[in-house]
Every structure is written in C-alpha cells, then in structure tokens.
Amino acid sequence: LNLKSDCLIIIIINSDYSINQPTRVQKASEHEMVKLHCTYSTNSLQWYRQYPGSAPQFLVFSTKLRKEKQSTKETNSVDLIISSAAVSDSALYYCALRPTITGNTRTLYKNLT
Numbered sequence: 342l343n344l345k346s347d348c349l350i351i352i353i354i355n356s357d358y359s360i361n362q363p364t365r366v367q368k369a370s371e372h373e374m375v376k377l378h379c380t381y382s383t384n385s386l387q388w389y390r391q392y393p394g395s396a397p398q399f400l401v402f403s404t405k406l407r408k409e410k411q412s413t414k415e416t417n418s419v420d421l422i423i424s425s426a427a428v429s430d431s432a433l434y435y436c437a438l439r440p441t442i443t444g445n446t447r448t449l450y451k452n453l454t
Contacts, residue, residue: 362436375423379436388421391433400434 359382369375379386388400403419423430 369423369426371427372425375426375430377421377423377434378418379421380418381436381438382417383438385438386417386419387437388419389435389437391435393432397435 361381362377362379367375367377377388379388386403388403389397390400391397400421419436421434421436
C-alpha cells in the first residue's frame with residue numbers, strides 16, 4: 342500500500358501593519374545614553390532583549406505614544422532608552438508587533454518588516 346499525502350499551507354500577511362527598527366548596530370561607551378528607535382503602524386508594540394545563548398526577555402509594552410509622518414502613512418514611534426549603558430546591557434534588542442516569547446528557547450522569534 343503506497344500512500345501519498347500533499348499539504349498546502351497558505352500564509353496570509355496583513356500588509357496594513359508595518360514595523361521598522363532602522364539601527365542595526367549601536368555602539369556605546371559605558372555610562373553613555375543609548376536610544377533605540379522603532380516605528381510601527383499598529384496599536385501597540387513590545388520591546389525585547391536577548392543575550393547570546395538565552396531566550397528573549399520581554400522589556401516593555403507600549404501603546405500609541407508619539408505619532409510621526411512617514412511618506413503618506415501615519416506611524417507611531419517608541420524609543421527604548423538606556424540612560425547609562427553598562428557592559429551588561431550588551432545584547433540583541435528588538436521590537437515586535439505582538440507578543441513574541443514562546444516556550445522554544447532555542448529560536449529567536451521576530452516579526453519581520
């Protein structure tokens with residue numbers, strides 16, 4: 342008996358939502374203020390931090406705080422500010438449109454732009 346099964350997966354992406362974190366690498370000296378910028382077009386945004394070899398950590402949830410005009414589209418902007426940088430702040434920081442942390446600690450989950 343030879344059984345063959347096919348599977349079709351359809352992913353629908355809502356293009357009305359966008360997120361942009363323009364700075365890829367940010368360098369800072371100790372005690373320096375660091376500002377990480379993120380713009381988004383939904384009602385809320387989350388910031389996460391991930392140390393090498395560790396699971397992402399939730400930092401902050403934000404709703405519409407500051408509006409910006411980009412082209413013809415209105416967006417919201419939230420800066421993550423580290424007031425006095427320390428070596429222990431060295432990590433991957435990213436913003437996401439919806440809650441991102443799951444039980445899988447080996448994979449970085451990130452909403453792509």
